[in-house]
Amino acid sequence: MTDLVVRRLLIDLETPFERHWHGGDAFRSAFFNALSMSFPVGEQFFIDAVRNGFKALPLHKQEHFRKEVQGFVGQEATHRRLHGLFNGHLEQQGLQNAWGPRALKRQKLIEGLDPRHALAITTGYEHFTAIFADWMLRNHDLLDGAEPRLKTLWLWHSAEESEHKSTAFDLYYALGGSHDRRLAWFRRATFFFLTDVLRQTMNNLQRDGTLWQWRTWKSGASYLFGKRGVLRQSYRAWREYFRKDFHPSQQESDLSRRWLESNSRNFSVVGA
Numbered sequence: 001m002t003d004l005v006v007r008r009l010l011i012d013l014e015t016p017f018e019r020h021w022h023g024g025d026a027f028r029s030a031f032f033n034a035l036s037m038s039f040p041v042g043e044q045f046f047i048d049a050v051r052n053g054f055k056a057l058p059l060h061k062q063e064h065f066r067k068e069v070q071g072f073v074g075q076e077a078t079h080r081r082l083h084g085l086f087n088g089h090l091e092q093q094g095l096q097n098a099w100g101p102r103a104l105k106r107q108k109l110i111e112g113l114d115p116r117h118a119l120a121i122t123t124g125y126e127h128f129t130a131i132f133a134d135w136m137l138r139n140h141d142l143l144d145g146a147e148p149r150l151k152t153l154w155l156w157h158s159a160e161e162s163e164h165k166s167t168a169f170d171l172y173y174a175l176g177g178s179h180d181r182r183l184a185w186f187r188r189a190t191f192f193f194l195t196d197v198l199r200q201t202m203n204n205l206q207r208d209g210t211l212w213q214w215r216t217w218k219s220g221a222s223y224l225f226g227k228r229g230v231l232r233q234s235y236r237a238w239r240e241y242f243r244k245d246f247h248p249s250q251q252e253s254d255l256s257r258r259w260l261e262s263n264s265r266n267f268s269v270v271g272a
């Protein structure tokens, strides 16, 4: 059981920010913008999957999950709201979110199926967010040149993703979810996540007019595949998911807890 706290982030998301808010770097800004564009639709899907999974539990098991599910829903609802505000600025900058509508269409295909399907998908995506979050917290200095309030937004989101990474997973197995189904959806989720993030990043760069600049590609190559690159450093953690005895808490690191402790001035705890 994880004790999940809902936090209200005390940052200004009203004031517009620079197009290249991520340290003046076109690639990094476009890449993070792409991720943010997937959140409102994606996180609503996770919320619904977890809620429906919870409802499908026998009553005696619900009590065990009730508080954790409430915390999960509260955290994801806050993320999607703040990223909605962030995305509003991207729209003003002329960027177009193609990922969200595409994901919505795909979600329709599994409507009405056993809730364990949506939960297995959520579990897979939550593994992605957890390893990306962990990478970001470990390499937080790579965000040093970024607009400070946005740096806080991304690290806060990362810290909470790391905190609630076991919720969907535990619920899936409490509902009798199988190992094979978990992996089948993870393979698909990996394909869709990588192609979606690539397509949206390219789309953002195209609209920004920086797609065909040499420095954009140079930055992309080092950010993804360089020594501290996100794909290079996350590959091993991604692969762990295929183990039969995998559990998200095995990849526990206290980076999340440490960030939350030393940045408490940036948020207030809801209901405290």
Ligand SMILES: [Fe+2]
Binding pocket: 043, 075, 076, 079, 080, 157, 161
């Ligand atoms: Fe989230």
Ligand SMILES: [Fe+2]
Binding pocket: 046, 076, 126, 129, 161, 164
């Ligand atoms: Fe999450």
